[in-house]
Amino acid sequence: MTIIDKLKELGFSTISAGFYGKVQEWKSWYEGDVKGFHRYRVRNGAGMVRCKRYTLNMGKKIPEDWASLLMNERVEITLDGTKEQEFIDRVLKENNFRVRSNEMQEIAFALGTVAFIPRVVGMGVTETGPVPGSATDIIIDYVTVEHIWPLSWQNGVITECAFDSIVNVNGDDYCYLQIHRKVDGLYDIENRLYTYRNHNVDTEVPLTSVQGFERVPPVVHTGSDRRQFVIDRPNIANNFDCSIPLGISIYANAIDSMKGVDIAFDSYVNEFVLGKKRVMIKPSAQQYLDGEPVFDPDDLAYYVLPEDIEDGAIIQPIDMQLRTAEHSEGIQTQLNLLSSKCGFGETYYRFNGGNITTATQVISENSTMFRTIKKHEIILESAIKELCHIILHLGNTAMGAGLNEDVEVTIDFDDSIIEDKTTERNNDRQDLAAGIMNDWEYRMKWYNEDEATAKKMLPKMEDLTDEGENEIE
Structure with missing residues (x-):
């Protein structure tokens, strides 16, 4: 029995298996080995010859570049509260968020959708259920689209969802199914465990009977009307099925251009082999x-x-005379088409010396790439803010942390490729010297501080007076 069949058995309906077939096609391009394209057969007159097409693996390169542009080490997450900031920083660091979020952003652009699911561990459980405030830590599960099963949605926002994962315990495989659904307006999280054999979900087993799941309650009553999972995807419409809330790959509508790049590159390599x-x-x-x-x-x-x-x-x-110039021009043309189809504009990729390089110059604010980056940041910013609020809520309900769950969260993305930061900072210094900008406003912008902290960190007037008197002496 598949996950879809098991959900139907439990009374839930989800997306048809056909869309997940498209996901597998995008995944094959991400892996760089597409059946029927990268491995093929050619008749040479005497028989059929098996061939493997050379590839630039742009299915990996394109999502990787988008992840570097959107979720890199310069992205700053700021909360308007010292206690809340320290709590979020600790949880994200313990979950390797800086690394994993970049990886998940890459996978989101390759396969269409990913999810972040915070959950508590170490919570005490009695016969009546979990003990509030007894959890020891918060774990973030990073889930790819093959394991995301929307159950209900509205205006493209998933409100109820199931997630599966395959775990191995003492040599036996189990399917762990987590169902987030609303009951009387508040979210409940159902935890179910099934035996898993030959890619089939079989018999349900008690959670307490499997090592590692003894302290996982069958149902968690969150007491919140906010969902306890976060969905992230590229900000492009799903033209394969506009009625479902899952995203599509950044190159979903550029498969022909992907083929064109690899055909041109394969011919380029074979030019040297045959020549x-x-x-x-x-x-x-x-x-x-x-x-x-x-x-x-x-x-x-x-x-x-x-x-x-x-x-x-x-x-x-x-x-034999090599046609390297013609091949290089052909590959560059195909790259320009692919780059444009994937939102970079036509000149992002360069084919130099047999390698792919990317543009590093500062881009203008009216360029295609600038507008596309800002469009994708809309969903990413919302996802990170929602994740922070869920973590704060879990900190209160499961760990008794005493946090402000509605604290303001600010996401500062890296715009260094878009803006000349040095020039902008010098301009702000001139405005500061001219009295156009306040000194605390300058600190808020360039030191990423809230207003109270910025004003607190300014040098006191008596300190400046003492320094002046020392200089006179």
Whole structure:
């Protein structure tokens, strides 16, 4: 029984399996080995020859570049509260969020959708249920689209959802199914465990019977009307099925361009393979000198003809002219088309010396790439803020942390490729000197501080007076 069938058995309906088939197609491009394209057969006149197409693996490169532009080490998450900031920083650090969020952003752009699911661990459980305030930590599960099963949604926002994962305990495989659903306006999280054999979800087993799940309650009553999971995806419409809330790959509508790039690159590589310089020699040229052959039989530069031919020289060099310029131009054209289709504009990728390089210059605010970055940041910013609020809520309900769950969260994305930060900072310094900008406003912007902290960190007037008197002395 599949996950879809198991959910139907439990009374839930989800997205059809057909869409997940498209996800597998995008995944094959992400892995760089597409069935029927990268491995194919060609007739050479005498029979069929198996071939493997050379690839630039743009299915990996494009999502990787988008992840670097959107979720990199310069992204700052700021909360308007010292206690809340320290709590979020600790949880994110313990969950390797800086690394994993970049990886998940890459996968989101490759496969269409990912999810972040915070959950508590170490919570005490009694016969009546979990003990509030007894949890020891918060774990973030990072889930890819193959394990996300929307149950209900509105205006493209998933309100109820199931997530599955396959775990191995003492040599046995289990399917762990987590269902987030609303009951009387508040979210409940159901935890179910099934035996898993030959890719089939079988019999349900008690959570207490499997090592590692003894302290997982069958149902968690969150007491919140906010969902306890976060969905992230590229900010592009799903034109394969606009009625479902899952996203699509950034190159979902550029498959033909992906093929064009690899066909051109495959021809480029084969140009060197087939154009290798060789020397054709007649058998009569294979003479021995002092008992040793004149030509090394292991030297691939020489090809001995099967028999002497009357016409032609005994030794005939074959030196084919390489069409490298034409191939480079063809690959660049295909890259320009692919780059444009994936939101970078037409000049983002450069094919130089057999390698793919990317533009590093500052881009203008009216460019295609600038507008696309800002569009994708809308969903990403909302996802990070929602994740922070869920973590704060879990900190209060499960750990008794005493946090302000509605604290303001600010996401400062890295715009260094878009804006010249040095020039902008110098301009702000001039405004500060001219009295146009307040000193605390400058600190808020460039030191990423809230208003209270910025004003607190300013040097006191008496300190400046003491410094001036010391200089006079």
